[in-house]
Amino acid sequence: MTDLSNHPVLQARAHPRSLDALLNPHSVAILGASADATKIGGRPVKFLRTHGFSKPIYPVNPRATEVQGLPAYASLADIPAPVDHVIVALPGQAVLPAVRLCAERGVRAVTVFSSGFAEVGEEGRAAQEELGAIARDSGMRILGPNCMGFMNLRTGFLGTFAFMVDLGLPPLGRVALVSQSGAFGGQALVMARERGLPLGAWVTTGNECDVELADCIAHFAQDPHTDVIMGYMEGCKSPQRLIKALALAQAAGKPVIMVKAGRSDVGRAAVQSHTGALAGDDRVFDALFHEYGVHRAHSVEDFFDVARACATGVMPREGRVGVFTVSGGIGVLTADAAEQHGLELTPMPAAAQAQLQALLPHASVRNPVDGTAQIWADMQVFETFLRTMLQEGHYECVLLFLTAMPHAPHLQAPLADILTRLRQEFPQVLLVLSMLAPAALSQQMQDAGYLLFEDTTRAMRAVAALKSLASARQRYRAARPLRQAIPLLPELSAQSLAEARTEHAAKQVLNLCGIAAPTEQVVTTAEEAIAAARKTGYPIVLKVLSPDIVHKTEVGGVALNLRDDHALANAWREMMARVRREAPDARIEGALVAPMVGPGLEFIVGVQRDPIFGPVIVAGLGGVFVELFNDVALRIAPVSHEQAHEMLRELRAYPLLQGHRGAPAADVEALADAIVRLSQLAVRHAESVESIEINPLRVFPTGQGVLALDAVVLPRGAAA
Numbered sequence: 001m002t003d004l005s006n007h008p009v010l011q012a013r014a015h016p017r018s019l020d021a022l023l024n025p026h027s028v029a030i031l032g033a034s035a036d037a038t039k040i041g042g043r044p045v046k047f048l049r050t051h052g053f054s055k056p057i058y059p060v061n062p063r064a065t066e067v068q069g070l071p072a073y074a075s076l077a078d079i080p081a082p083v084d085h086v087i088v089a090l091p092g093q094a095v096l097p098a099v100r101l102c103a104e105r106g107v108r109a110v111t112v113f114s115s116g117f118a119e120v121g122e123e124g125r126a127a128q129e130e131l132g133a134i135a136r137d138s139g140m141r142i143l144g145p146n147c148m149g150f151m152n153l154r155t156g157f158l159g160t161f162a163f164m165v166d167l168g169l170p171p172l173g174r175v176a177l178v179s180q181s182g183a184f185g186g187q188a189l190v191m192a193r194e195r196g197l198p199l200g201a202w203v204t205t206g207n208e209c210d211v212e213l214a215d216c217i218a219h220f221a222q223d224p225h226t227d228v229i230m231g232y233m234e235g236c237k238s239p240q241r242l243i244k245a246l247a248l249a250q251a252a253g254k255p256v257i258m259v260k261a262g263r264s265d266v267g268r269a270a271v272q273s274h275t276g277a278l279a280g281d282d283r284v285f286d287a288l289f290h291e292y293g294v295h296r297a298h299s300v301e302d303f304f305d306v307a308r309a310c311a312t313g314v315m316p317r318e319g320r321v322g323v324f325t326v327s328g329g330i331g332v333l334t335a336d337a338a339e340q341h342g343l344e345l346t347p348m349p350a351a352a353q354a355q356l357q358a359l360l361p362h363a364s365v366r367n368p369v370d371g372t373a374q375i376w377a378d379m380q381v382f383e384t385f386l387r388t389m390l391q392e393g394h395y396e397c398v399l400l401f402l403t404a405m406p407h408a409p410h411l412q413a414p415l416a417d418i419l420t421r422l423r424q425e426f427p428q429v430l431l432v433l434s435m436l437a438p439a440a441l442s443q444q445m446q447d448a449g450y451l452l453f454e455d456t457t458r459a460m461r462a463v464a465a466l467k468s469l470a471s472a473r474q475r476y477r478a479a480r481p482l483r484q485a486i487p488l489l490p491e492l493s494a495q496s497l498a499e500a501r502t503e504h505a506a507k508q509v510l511n512l513c514g515i516a517a518p519t520e521q522v523v524t525t526a527e528e529a530i531a532a533a534r535k536t537g538y539p540i541v542l543k544v545l546s547p548d549i550v551h552k553t554e555v556g557g558v559a560l561n562l563r564d565d566h567a568l569a570n571a572w573r574e575m576m577a578r579v580r581r582e583a584p585d586a587r588i589e590g591a592l593v594a595p596m597v598g599p600g601l602e603f604i605v606g607v608q609r610d611p612i613f614g615p616v617i618v619a620g621l622g623g624v625f626v627e628l629f630n631d632v633a634l635r636i637a638p639v640s641h642e643q644a645h646e647m648l649r650e651l652r653a654y655p656l657l658q659g660h661r662g663a664p665a666a667d668v669e670a671l672a673d674a675i676v677r678l679s680q681l682a683v684r685h686a687e688s689v690e691s692i693e694i695n696p697l698r699v700f701p702t703g704q705g706v707l708a709l710d711a712v713v714l715p716r717g718a719a720a
Contacts (some may be wrong), residue, residue: 019219021108022141022211023152023201025085026055028159029076031098032089033059033067040113041089043161044149045070051169052156058083076101085109087149087159092116095145096127103138111159112144118207119146128209135210147206148182154200154225164189173198175311176220178213179232180205184259188232191300196446197308200225212238218245221252228310230303231258239613243636246292250476255310255469256294259303260285284610287634291643293472295465302461305453309462312451314430315470316396316463319343322389323368323456325401326375331368334399334456341464343397352392356385367393376405379414386418390426397430397463401456406437416444423448430466432459489513489680497688497715501547504592506711510694513681515674517708520594526572530565532593539563539596542571543710544579548586550712555582561596597707601656601666602696605675607637607682609690609716615682619644619675621653622696629653637679644672644679657699664701671699674706690714 034042041061045068048057059067062074073079076086076098086102088095088110095114102110117128128145135142143150149160153172158165162185170192177192177199179185185204192199201223203216213233218241220226229249236242249256260282289296297303321343325331338345347366348356356365359381364370369389375382389398406415423431433450435442446452453459490512500506507517521532522545533540544557552558556578559571572591579588604622607615613636620632633647648654648668659665674697682689694708 017139017141019109019141019211019215021084022111022143023150023157023203023219024155025109025157027058027081027083028053028055028085028087028157029058029060029073029079029083030087030089031060031076033061033064033072034089035064035067037068040161042068043163043165044087044089044159047158047160047165048156051158051165053158054156056081076105076107083107085111085159088112088114088144089161090114092124092127092145096130099131099134099142103134103140107140109141110143111147111149112142112206112209113147113149113161114144115146117145117209128207132209142210143203144206145209146182148185148204150201150203152201160202160204162186162189168193170197170199173200173311174225174227175199175230175307176201176203176216176223176226176228177230178203178205178216178220180208180213180234181232182206184232187300188230188303191304195304195308196443197304198311208237212241214238214241214245217242217256218248221245221248221254227254227313228307229254229256230307231256233258233260234262236612239636243288243292246288246294250292250473253473255306255315256292257297257303257306257310258289258294259297259300260289283634284613284616284636287616288613288636290472291635293469293476295469301458302465305458305462306465309430309451309466310469312430312449314397314428314466315473316430316467317470317474318396319464319467320346320394320396321460321463322346322348322393322395322398323401324386324389324398325368325370326373326403326405327401328364328370328372330401330403330456331364331370334401334460335368337457337460338463341460343460343464343467346393346395348389348393352388356388359384376408376411379411379418383418383422386422390422390429395429397432399432399434399456399459399463402433402435402437404436406435406441412438412441416441419445419450420448423450430463432463434459489677489684492681492685497685497713500713501715502545502589503543503552503710503712504545506692506713507708509681509713510678510708510711513677515677515694515708516705517711518594518597520592522590523593524590526569529572529591529593530568533562533565533568536593536595540568541592541594541596542568542575543592543594544575545589545591546579546583546586547589549579549583552710555579555586597698597709598700600698600700600704601653602709603671603699604632604693604695605671605678605697606693606695607678607689607691609682609686610636614686615679615689617647617675617679617682619647619671620651621656626695635679638683639676639679641672641676644675647675648672666699667702667705668699669702670705671697674708688716690716 030044032041033045036042037046045059057070058079059070059072061067061072064072066072086107088098092114099110116124118125148162151158151160164186175198177188182204205213217229220229295306321338323334335345345367353365371385431450433445434453434456500509504522523529523532539561542559544552559575562568562571602623604620604626606618610616615637617635617637617639618632621629631652633650635643657666657668691714693712696709698707698709
């Protein structure tokens with residue numbers, strides 16, 4: 001009997017949950033292998049044989065002894081050696097028995113092309129769940145089902161049936177592309193080839209019974225052959241896997257460019273809550289991507305533009321851009337786009353300007369540098385202009401707009417020589433070339449390392465994305481260790497939170513957690529209200545107390561700045577009449593009497609339960625204008641003090657906190673502390689709380705703290 005103890009497949013079993021056997025297998029069997037290379041079971045055999053996969057390939061077909069020139073086997077059990085990876089190209093009903101056999105045989109990874117699972121109904125969903133259970137129980141990784149497979153272009157492992165492979169492959173490089181959609185993945189493969197995007201790996205995850213997009217991001221974040229990760233996402237099954245994967249990519253300094261399709265349901269479960277509306281749509285994904293420095297592409301064009309820019313390996317951190325043009329109008333258009341996207345067109349140094357002006361008196365030499373059409377008369381002057389910008393301008397990026405002049409036959413050779421030489425001499429500068437040229441010259445320049453764009457506005461947008469990615473990486477690496485955690489919040493029972501259905505009860509919960517509220521009294525009659533007001537001291541505020549009224553101002557349930565007994569008595573009578581008219585079914589438990597507090601800024605701080613990520617903290621400009629201005633920042637809870645401060649700095653209203661036009665600076669530290677405490681409260685009680693909202697949270701000048709002037713707690717299941 002052959003000794004297989006040293007076989008590489010068996011030696012590789014130390015890390016059963018890694019994706020190595022999936023994406024870099026030592027051998028492969030194809031169940032349902034076909035001699036017809038146009039069929040789903042035939043294409044992977046053809047692709048593996050013709051694209052350089054050098055490891056054993058085992059076609060499995062019980063009705064053949066040979067498939068496309070390879071010995072065929074009647075079943076997996078007949079293969080006389082360990083099998084690392086199995087591709088399943090069988091009818092749906094045959095998949096489960098085949099995958100069970102794979103697990104029994106010790107196969108480490110399976111790719112399932114077959115459809116007929118969760119996408120077709122409950123029976124298919126149950127079968128898919130069983131596939132997932134097999135993966136968990138055995139440690140075997142399963143890609144799919146209902147996927148188009150994957151390709152490792154470095155090893156020639158093309159485990160796919162995608163016909164797009166026959167159209168040609170993209171250039172080999174260090175970009176990995178992962179798509180939950182096979183159709184999008186197929187289109188992206190063709191676009192990568194047409195745009196010269198250098199790919200090293202391509203993965204489609206399909207129904208994700210086991211291997212998810214997040215697992216692939218994590219794998220490529222740790223892959224020494226990958227520098228850039230592209231992803232197409234429609235949903236997220238395992239939020240913690242995704243968060244960990246994005247953190248790994250950021251820690252490794254690898255840009256992630258993501259297209260996220262679809263909308264989140266967050267906010268629909270709590271339609272009464274401002275917080276739910278503010279956190280709605282897919283803002284939670286936006287917040288996640290911002291936190292981990294992911295570039296969210298909002299078009300396929302942007303997706304590929306930014307990925308191609310990242311593939312150059314040059315990441316401008318400060319956004320200093322130099323523009324050379326032979327058209328003044330395009331120079332202005334490019335400058336406008338640069339300013340719009342936060343890039344800086346720093347003028348050339350005075351001495352350099354003088355040098356260039358002497359060479360070409362009619363040129364504009366500030367930045368953009370316009371050589372005019374005259375510059376084509378002397379290619380030495382042309383090179384001097386470019387070299388001076390690169391040497392003296394200290395730009396991180398230089399864009400060259402050359403119009404269609406590269407089509408002139410007499411210019412092509414000297415132009416190629418100059419541009420190639422400059423690219424080699426200044427590798428630290430991102431060089432962007434905008435021109436209309438013969439395909440061969442364009443390809444030569446792209447191979448030399450230039451980033452090519454016909455449209456300079458698109459180029460500036462891509463450069464701005466690089467700056468944002470570089471800034472996120474710098475922010476991540478420079479992040480200070482988290483401050484010592486605030487004192488543990490008190491334990492609260494689910495019942496106490498469920499019973500906090502009125503403003504007064506909600507404030508009591510917040511008080512226990514260290515978020516202060518004004519001293520207030522619950523009253524049930526006008527006489528009790530007057531007695532409470534005399535004890536508190538005028539002026540006071542009167543607010544209706546009801547578990548069924550969330551936004552009291554909308555039903556006339558708030559009266560402010562009441563200064564005496566007469567005003568209070570009238571306010572009581574008018575308020576109760578209005579509330580009963582506007583909310584006839586609401587239970588009225590009385591009213592709150594509280595002192596009028598001093599002036600300050602009004603913010604909203606709330607938590608909304610997201611169906612994917614759980615509690616999400618929201619902070620922004622509050623009061624009655626919260627939804628009008630929609631000025632909020634989000635994070636997945638819990639957050640640290642540093643994250644809370646970062647949220648506040650994102651707000652358009654942040655200058656108000658710093659003291660705008662002579663106003664005193666606000667107590668930002670106290671506001672951040674309230675955000676942290678509320679986020680911790682929400683996480684601790686995530687199973688019992690749907691949302692919590694403080695609006696307004698009055699923020700006083702520095703050192704004077706914050707007060708929760710109104711608060712709402714909605715328990716799970718109460719907001720449907």
